[in-house]
Amino acid sequence: MTQLLLFNVFNGLIIGAFYALMALGLSLILNLSGVINFAHGGFLAIGGYLAYTLIPYLGFWGALLVSPFLVAFIGIVIERVLIRRLYGRDPLYSLLLTFGLAFMIEDGTRFIWGAQSLPYQIPGWLAAPLSSEYFFLTGYRVFMMILVGAAVLGLFLILNHTRLGLRIRAGTLDLETVSVLGVNVRVLRNLNFGLGIYLAGLAGVLAVGMLGLEPTIGDNLIMPSFIAIIVGGLGSLPGTLVGGLLIGVASGVTSVFFPSASEAVIYVMMAAVLIVRPRGLLGEEGRF
Amino acid sequence: MPKLDKSAGDILIWLLLMTAPYWLPAAGSYVELGTHVVVYALAAMALNFLLGHTGVLSFGHAAYFGLGAYGTAMTIKYLYSGTLLGMLVGVVVATLAAAIIGPMIVRLRGVYFAMCTIAFGQVFYFIAFQWRTATGGDDGVSAWHRMPLDLGITSVDILNNPKAFYFFALAMFGICAAAMAFLLRSPFGRTLLAIRENERRARFLGIPVDRHIWMSWVISCFFVGVAGTLFALMNNFVDPRALRWDQSGNFVIMAVLGGMRSFWGPLIGAAIFLVLQDYISSHTENWMSFIGLFFVLIVLFFPRGVLGLVRGRSAS
Numbered sequence: 001m002t003q004l005l006l007f008n009v010f011n012g013l014i015i016g017a018f019y020a021l022m023a024l025g026l027s028l029i030l031n032l033s034g035v036i037n038f039a040h041g042g043f044l045a046i047g048g049y050l051a052y053t054l055i056p057y058l059g060f061w062g063a064l065l066v067s068p069f070l071v072a073f074i075g076i077v078i079e080r081v082l083i084r085r086l087y088g089r090d091p092l093y094s095l096l097l098t099f100g101l102a103f104m105i106e107d108g109t110r111f112i113w114g115a116q117s118l119p120y121q122i123p124g125w126l127a128a129p130l131s132s133e134y135f136f137l138t139g140y141r142v143f144m145m146i147l148v149g150a151a152v153l154g155l156f157l158i159l160n161h162t163r164l165g166l167r168i169r170a171g172t173l174d175l176e177t178v179s180v181l182g183v184n185v186r187v188l189r190n191l192n193f194g195l196g197i198y199l200a201g202l203a204g205v206l207a208v209g210m211l212g213l214e215p216t217i218g219d220n221l222i223m224p225s226f227i228a229i230i231v232g233g234l235g236s237l238p239g240t241l242v243g244g245l246l247i248g249v250a251s252g253v254t255s256v257f258f259p260s261a262s263e264a265v266i267y268v269m270m271a272a273v274l275i276v277r278p279r280g281l282l283g284e285e286g287r288f
Numbered sequence: 289m290p291k292l293d294k295s296a297g298d299i300l301i302w303l304l305l306m307t308a309p310y311w312l313p314a315a316g317s318y319v320e321l322g323t324h325v326v327v328y329a330l331a332a333m334a335l336n337f338l339l340g341h342t343g344v345l346s347f348g349h350a351a352y353f354g355l356g357a358y359g360t361a362m363t364i365k366y367l368y369s370g371t372l373l374g375m376l377v378g379v380v381v382a383t384l385a386a387a388i389i390g391p392m393i394v395r396l397r398g399v400y401f402a403m404c405t406i407a408f409g410q411v412f413y414f415i416a417f418q419w420r421t422a423t424g425g426d427d428g429v430s431a432w433h434r435m436p437l438d439l440g441i442t443s444v445d446i447l448n449n450p451k452a453f454y455f456f457a458l459a460m461f462g463i464c465a466a467a468m469a470f471l472l473r474s475p476f477g478r479t480l481l482a483i484r485e486n487e488r489r490a491r492f493l494g495i496p497v498d499r500h501i502w503m504s505w506v507i508s509c510f511f512v513g514v515a516g517t518l519f520a521l522m523n524n525f526v527d528p529r530a531l532r533w534d535q536s537g538n539f540v541i542m543a544v545l546g547g548m549r550s551f552w553g554p555l556i557g558a559a560i561f562l563v564l565q566d567y568i569s570s571h572t573e574n575w576m577s578f579i580g581l582f583f584v585l586i587v588l589f590f591p592r593g594v595l596g597l598v599r600g601r602s603a604s
Contacts, residue, residue, distance in 0.1 A: 034401055085588065092345050093397045093587045096544065099537045100583025107576035223410045226403055234400055260418055267411045274392040274404065284456075 008252040014141055017148040017250015018203055020241045022221050022229035024155060025199035027240040030229070032192045034091055035083060038098040040225070041218020042105030047071045047204025048213050049113050052120055060123055068201035075197025079190050087189070112216040118213040132228050144206050151202055152241060158195075159237070167240075168192050172235065224248075225240040227270045233283020242281060301552055303456055309451045312567060314376055319450040320522075325559045326457045327518045332542035332554030334511030339540065340548035341477070342504040343484030345402045347536050348409030352509040354531020355382040356516025358423065363525045364433035371446070372437070375517040382513025385412070386447045387506050406533055410479055416528040428527025439572060446521075457518050464511050469551060470508065480504050512539075537583075545586055545591030556594050 031039050047067050056061035078101070086094045130142060159165035167188055169210035172180045179185045195288040204217070211217060224247060232243025249268040273280060308322040329578040335349045360377030364371070393404045416423045423429060423465065437444040437456065446453040472475050482490045483497055492495050520526045529535065546557025564582065590597070 006331075030399065034399060041340060057511050082584065082588070088589075091402065092339075092540070092544070093591055095347060095402060096398075096537070096541060096583050097347070097587045099541075100317075100587070102581040103534075103576045103580030103583070104578075107580065109575050111574060157471060168403050172339075223357070224406060230400075230404060230407060262420065263414045264411070267407065267414070270404075270407055274396075 005041055005253070008256045009249055010137070010141070010247040010252075012244065012252020014144060014248070015207075015252065016245040017145060017164050018207055018221060018244075018246050019224045019228045020074065020205075021135070021148055021151065021199050021203040021241045022225040023198035023232075023244045024152065024237060026225055027234075027237055028168070028196040028199075029193055029228050031235055031261075032168060032175070033083070033087060033094075033189050035086070035094040035098065036091070037196070038063075038095065038102035039105055040098075040197075040200050040220070041222040042109075043071055043075060043100045043200040044204035044207065044218040045109050045222065046074065046105065046242060047201030048208035049109055050201075051114070051205045052118060052213055054091075055121070060121070064205055067196050071201030071204070072194045072198035073196065075200075076190055076194040079193040083193070084186065084190070085209070106215050113215070117217060120208045122209045134204050140209055144210070147206060148238050155195075155199070164188075164191060168195075211235075220242075222227025224251075224266055227266050228250060229280075231280060233280025235284055236280070236282040240281030240282055261270050297552070309454050312454045317563075317566075319454055320563065323450070323451070323454045323457050323522055325463045325555075325562050326454070327522055327560040328538075328542065328562060329555040330461045330518070331512050332539050332546070332558050333465065333468060333551075334448065334508050334515060335539045336543040336548050336554045337472075337511065338504050338508040339543055340550075340553070341472055341484065342480040342508075343487075343503060344501055344504070345398065346505070346508070347402045347540060348407075348447075348533070349386075349512050349539050350531045350535030351409035351412045352382040352386050352512045353516035353519065353535065353539075354384055354526070354528075356513035357520035357526040357530045358416060358429065359513075360517040360520040361429040361432060362422065364434070365429055369432070369435050370438075371435045371521065372593060374434075375514075375521070378501030378517035378520070379510065379513045382516060383506060383510045386509030387456045390502045390505050394498045394505065399539055406536070409531065409533060409536060411530055412531075413531050416531060424527075426528065429524060430525050433524040434521040454581030457522065460514060460518060464514055468507075468511065472551070476500075476503075495566070507573035541583055541586065543593075544591070545593055547597075547599075548594040549592075550599070553593055560594070584601070 020191045022044065026037055026040050029035055029275065050070050051063040051067040054067055059064060082097060082101075083094060086097060122140050126143055138248060157165075159169055167178060167183050171183075171192075172184065175185060178188070193241055203221070207221070224242070228244035228247055229240050230243070231247060232239030232241065247269060250265050250269060254265040258265075277283075305326070309319045312319055331349070332355055332450050335346065338344050338346055355379040358383035360374040361378075363377040364374040368374075369379075389408050393401060393408070396404055417425055419425070434447055434453075444452055444456070446456045470601070472480075479490070479500055481493055482493075482495065484498060487497055512562050515529070519530060542557035542561050543554040544557065545560060547553030548557060561582075565579065568578045572578065
């Protein structure tokens with residue numbers, strides 16, 4: 001029983017780490033640009049598929065390194081060509097646009113790579129369990145946790161200790177003032193969008209090693225990511241991180257006792273947060 | 289003479305709707321497409337009650353559409369095989385769910401409201417998907433069908449006669465459209481417009497804004513529930529796709545495409561969207577890409593919709 005519980009807590013942490021990685025990217029874009037990026041799951045899928053295509057040329061590690069940057073580049077181009085036009089307009093329009101993009105990306109990946117789920121090889125030594133007692137502790141899972149942790153740490157280092165991060169944080173609070181102070185807001189939003197999409201790409205590369213490669217892989221991750229943002233508090237990146245881990249663990253623990261309610265529990269948590277604390281756990285008062 | 293223009297438009301729309309089963313086959317289409325348009329138009333108009341006339345962005349209306357559909361389907365399958373009772377249960381379930389969820393979200397605004405409606409909408413998708421014994425899970429609720437209408441003196445065979453079902457759906461659409469038009473013209477409807485135009489000023493005038501948004505939300509979900517029951521009856525079948533988030537997106541794009549500031553806009557948007565979807569999906573396997581592209585193009589080049597464009601022309 002303890003082992004089962006431990007297994008599910010650990011599993012929940014991993015899933016939660018994915019939610020958090022997705023949600024942090026979504027949150028970055030939402031905070032600075034006011035855009036809910038419905039196509040985030042699509043970018044995640046592109047990350048996985050690009051890694052799949054690159055592995056024969058660059059190997060596992062090369063693909064892991066390069067693919068998220070390629071996805072970020074695609075994101076930057078899409079921001080420049082399409083999404084930039086909608087800043088300052090009703091959020092309705094950016095929602096509809098990214099919604100359409102999500103359709104196009106899903107169908108596009110299906111067109112290029114086929115609808116069948118593709119095999120994704122991870123190095124053998126990573127796939128093996130680390131201990132015979134705790135069979136669920138495979139090298140890949142531990143490795144994923146470390147990498148996600150490093151990515152999150154890196155993100156917060158960038159935000160707190162670089163000029164770009166300072167500007168992103170300032171822009172989240174008051175974009176107009178940042179613009180008046182001589183910062184090129186268009187470039188800032190563009191880079192910020194790229195950063196958010198990079199996180200989606202990274203999540204994609206890591207997720208396919210565990211979940212397999214399908215055009216709809218992002219679909220199951222995007223809703224929990226929204227909920228991670230709502231639970232953690234809109235406008236707060238630490239909140240988003242906490243929210244993601246929290247709902248991951250909660251759904252992992254629930255699956256021990258009530259397997260069929262493991263999805264439902266995260267919605268219950270969202271409802272509870274909205275009733276008791278509508279701004280979210282770490283959200284600021286009066287932001288929305 | 290804007291007054292005359294408006295009633296002429298109303299008359300034209302009703303004339304087209306009343307005669308649709310007779311000219312649709314001649315135009316190379318079929319009666320069922322007309323029924324489709326009427327059902328989706330009702331859903332999009334119901335959404336627009338909130339979106340266009342109250343100025344609140346919901347991206348989760350498919351949930352209440354689907355609840356209406358599931359309520360109807362499961363009532364007819366498991367409880368009692370009467371069309372009208374099934375509809376009643378479906379609408380009540382959808383409205384109740386909206387009324388309960390409403391207080392949790394009406395305090396939120398803008399993108400945050402949209403995000404929460406999406407997330408809450410997914411709850412019902414998961415329930416429909418996972419509760420296999422009752423809802424059939426992914427396979428949906430099948431092996432039932434709508435029943436002929438028993439009106440006491442006579443009965444109308446809406447089951448086997450597509451034209452009769454079209455007129456039944458149109459009658460429901462007409463009642464709902466009239467009710468919405470009536471509500472929008474009432475002081476209550478004017479208050480909603482005031483909230484849309486300037487929420488802060490409305491609040492200063494002493495209008496309980498949150499309560500009005502809640503009411504508008506419940507009314508909107510009530511009518512989208514009616515559309516959902518018609519949807520289930522139309523297909524004699526319902527599956528979880530009826531309440532998935534992409535369905536909500538379809539409603540929103542219909543309202544935007546037709547023109548969300550006008551009463552009839554969503555009807556026109558629904559007609560264009562469905563005819564196009566019908567055409568594209570019968571010609572290519574990659575219809576999703578085209579629909580996605582369609583979304584992008586509308587947002588970039590056509591944000592005010594068909595009626596918005598017409599009106600902008602005549603005003604300038």
